[in-house]
Amino acid sequence: MARNPRFDVLFDPVRIGPVTAPNRFYQVPHASGMTNALPHVRASFREIKAEGGWGVVCTGAVSIHPSSDDSPLPFASLWDDRDIRAHALMTDAVHKHGALAGVELWHGGACTLNRTSRIAPLSPSGMPWLSTHLGFMGNLRPRTMDASDIAALLQWQADGARRAMSAGFDIVYVYAGMGYLPYEFLLPEYNQRSDAYGGSIANRVRLVRELLEVTRDAVGDKCAVALRISLEELRARPGQNGISEAHEVVALLADMPDLWDVKMDSSPTDCAPSRFSPEGSHEPVIDFVKRVTTKPVVGVGRFTSPDVMVSQIKRGVLDLIGGARPSIADPFLPNKINEGREHEIRECIGCNICISSWHDGVPVRCTQNPTAGEEWRRDWHPERFSPPASAASVLVVGAGPAGLEAAVTLARRGYPVTIADKATEFGGRLRFETRLPGLATWGRVVDWRMGQLRDRPNASLYPGSELVADDILGLEHTHVVIATGSRWTKLLYGANEFPVDPIEAPGIYTPDDLAGGVVPAGPVVVFDFDNYYLGGAVAEHLAKLGSEVTYVTPAGSASAWTLMTNELPLIHRALAKARVTIRTLRRVAAFGGGTITLADVFSGARQQFDCASLVIVGVRKPHDELYEELIALGPDLKKAGIASVTRIGDALAPGAIVHAVHSGHRYARELESTPGTAPYKRDFPA
Ligand SMILES: Cc1cc2nc3c(=O)[nH]c(=O)nc-3n(C[C@H](O)[C@H](O)[C@H](O)COP(=O)(O)O)c2cc1C
Numbered sequence: 001m002a003r004n005p006r007f008d009v010l011f012d013p014v015r016i017g018p019v020t021a022p023n024r025f026y027q028v029p030h031a032s033g034m035t036n037a038l039p040h041v042r043a044s045f046r047e048i049k050a051e052g053g054w055g056v057v058c059t060g061a062v063s064i065h066p067s068s069d070d071s072p073l074p075f076a077s078l079w080d081d082r083d084i085r086a087h088a089l090m091t092d093a094v095h096k097h098g099a100l101a102g103v104e105l106w107h108g109g110a111c112t113l114n115r116t117s118r119i120a121p122l123s124p125s126g127m128p129w130l131s132t133h134l135g136f137m138g139n140l141r142p143r144t145m146d147a148s149d150i151a152a153l154l155q156w157q158a159d160g161a162r163r164a165m166s167a168g169f170d171i172v173y174v175y176a177g178m179g180y181l182p183y184e185f186l187l188p189e190y191n192q193r194s195d196a197y198g199g200s201i202a203n204r205v206r207l208v209r210e211l212l213e214v215t216r217d218a219v220g221d222k223c224a225v226a227l228r229i230s231l232e233e234l235r236a237r238p239g240q241n242g243i244s245e246a247h248e249v250v251a252l253l254a255d256m257p258d259l260w261d262v263k264m265d266s267s268p269t270d271c272a273p274s275r276f277s278p279e280g281s282h283e284p285v286i287d288f289v290k291r292v293t294t295k296p297v298v299g300v301g302r303f304t305s306p307d308v309m310v311s312q313i314k315r316g317v318l319d320l321i322g323g324a325r326p327s328i329a330d331p332f333l334p335n336k337i338n339e340g341r342e343h344e345i346r347e348c349i350g351c352n353i354c355i356s357s358w359h360d361g362v363p364v365r366c367t368q369n370p371t372a373g374e375e376w377r378r379d380w381h382p383e384r385f386s387p388p389a390s391a392a393s394v395l396v397v398g399a400g401p402a403g404l405e406a407a408v409t410l411a412r413r414g415y416p417v418t419i420a421d422k423a424t425e426f427g428g429r430l431r432f433e434t435r436l437p438g439l440a441t442w443g444r445v446v447d448w449r450m451g452q453l454r455d456r457p458n459a460s461l462y463p464g465s466e467l468v469a470d471d472i473l474g475l476e477h478t479h480v481v482i483a484t485g486s487r488w489t490k491l492l493y494g495a496n497e498f499p500v501d502p503i504e505a506p507g508i509y510t511p512d513d514l515a516g517g518v519v520p521a522g523p524v525v526v527f528d529f530d531n532y533y534l535g536g537a538v539a540e541h542l543a544k545l546g547s548e549v550t551y552v553t554p555a556g557s558a559s560a561w562t563l564m565t566n567e568l569p570l571i572h573r574a575l576a577k578a579r580v581t582i583r584t585l586r587r588v589a590a591f592g593g594g595t596i597t598l599a600d601v602f603s604g605a606r607q608q609f610d611c612a613s614l615v616i617v618g619v620r621k622p623h624d625e626l627y628e629e630l631i632a633l634g635p636d637l638k639k640a641g642i643a644s645v646t647r648i649g650d651a652l653a654p655g656a657i658v659h660a661v662h663s664g665h666r667y668a669r670e671l672e673s674t675p676g677t678a679p680y681k682r683d684f685p686a
């Protein structure tokens with residue numbers, strides 16, 4: 001198909017100092033969690049994006065010295081020449097497709113706790129970053145840098161830039177964002193110095209200026225020098241000579257970098273979850289930059305709509321469309337627009353499971369794109385599939401995230417596939433969950449897969465079709481996949497942190513009851529020990545329906561695991577706004593007769609109050625009766641021509657949507673393949 005001329009502007013080349021980006025699609029620096037220890041995994045992950053049309057593909061933050069040591073979080077390094085080879089694998093892979101490779105040189109300052117190197121963290125004035133995120137918390141406070149430390153930092157940046165050039169990078173960054181060292185010099189709370197690097201805004205900018213100068217000296221005219229900078233906090237501060245300190249900083253450095261890469265200051269606002277921020281949410285903070293500099297500007301905002309991208313360019317907000325998550329969710333986004341297939345873009349849902357992977361210390365995972373991180377080790381290409389090994393056909397029972405992904409991937413491989421669900425609408429748990437506050441965008445998981453299935457002649461869709469074992473025996477499919485999901489239980493949370501016996505009394509519900517249309521009478525307690533998004537979302541939903549809602553959890557905060565996805569602070573704000581009372585560190589000890597009794601998880605102290613309904617968001621169990629019935633048929637299966645019956649997704653092991661999609665994808669990729677001795681190839685340092 002031909003490209004829509006409306007989107008032509010997105011394919012203009014853009015000059016960035018001495019190099020030229022072939023188009024305006026720019027994968028901004030984002031960590032992959034793969035580190036230098038998995039160089040082939042990392043090179044393939046980045047290469048696929050270049051192949052998919054991203055004109056620039058960057059690394060994540062790359063540490064320039066052991067005093068910037070983020071362990072146990074996974075980070076890359078260019079500490080000495082031995083690190084060059086690992087990065088060269090990536091630049092070679094990116095260059096094969098005509099894209100530019102960028103590297104974000106990084107010093108974390110007071111934000112890195114140097115747990116492995118055991119070097120006292122560096123900072124402008126000894127002020128710590130007081131994180132409440134367990135992964136970032138530490139007890140060692142930073143020390144104040146003196147003049148020799150600043151000289152050493154400039155040398156590390158210059159050495160890092162030279163190594164980056166040797167590794168083949170085209171764009172070399174100075175990174176002054178997100179609480180890291182050069183950013184700390186910009187803010188007076190961190191920077192209380194009385195020397196030439198503190199006080200006035202011109203002095204606070206001095207370190208960034210010098211970092212740009214030494215980088216330029218190191219790379220000459222071979223590489224472009226980019227500045228990535230967070231402007232949110234600076235924009236909120238009135239300037240002495242300009243509208244804000246952000247305006248002043250950009251004006252002071254205006255044409256020094258070859259490229260401005262502008263972003264927000266904290267992960268929850270920068271990598272904003274879709275529950276609380278729309279596409280393009282950075283614009284009010286960064287919209288002025290292009291008016292102050294003549295150099296190209298790249299910015300982000302979970303851009304997946306080509307019309308929104310064109311509007312950013314035509315309105316003079318950005319020159320290059322930055323993407324981190326959209327490039328993970330669909331590495332082929334640019335090519336799809338270029339080929340007039342924009343309706344096929346697998347849009348990021350803004351769930352931030354990718355960010356949680358980094359917090360977990362593992363290679364990046366994506367809800368929408370199960371091939372992310374699997375390109376090399378499992379040989380999964382997002383757009384290429386091995387053809388069927390036989391004339392087998394497949395029946396998928398259950399059209400939730402796992403079943404839909406299995407069916408789409410089987411169909412893309414070329415198998416005749418039939419997918420059936422007893423519900424009249426496909427989507428499984430997402431049919432209910434996307435109606436909860438803020439979760440509509442997650443419906444893209446279903447929408448993209450339905451779009452793919454509807455377009456394929458080898459896929460047959462049967463909504464409203466409840467199948468029992470006897471039906472399946474008569475349907476003459478070679479392989480049967482059970483993707484019937486899971487059910488929420490009424491198990492409670494015990495004093496020893498084990499689930500304890502289900503509680504039975506009138507007025508007790510699970511999310512499945514709510515999905516079935518039950519509206520619990522108020523006052524309601526939502527008891528959440530699932531700890532992900534659902535408990536908080538259900539509490540907000542019921543409060544918005546008009547109930548008096550108390551949210552109770554044995555954890556220390558509401559939806560406690562969402563700390564990993566940047567959603568936690570925003571969920572707390574949303575619950576407060578909806579007037580939900582939050583009681584943390586409590587478990588439900590008794591319920592009935594219009595009252596509920598809570599017990600403090602540490603002291604056991606009890607507390608009783610009026611409560612008409614209890615909604616338990618705790619433990620799920622597989623909904624796998626159909627699987628068990630089929631397996632019990634033994635030889636009758638073979639007689640009916642059924643070679644295999646397999647459970648996937650929640651029907652195998654209840655998890656988040658990311659797990660269900662991966663499970664469905666893996667089943668479809670591996671069907672009729674020769675099993676290897678290991679589930680995936682192991683990578684080793686280069
Ligand atoms: C998994 C992940 C890792 C990230 N790591 C970095 C990083 O190493 N350096 C950086 O400057 N920004 C990092 N970011 C932030 C992104 O570059 C980007 O600013 C943010 O995700 C918003 O862009 P988007 O809406 O296109 O995702 C990361 C984002 C994600 C999703």
Ligand code: SF4
Pocket residue numbers: 324325326328329347348349350351352353354355365366367368369
């Ligand atoms: S994990 Fe979620 S937020 Fe991250 S890229 Fe994938 S769909 Fe987007």
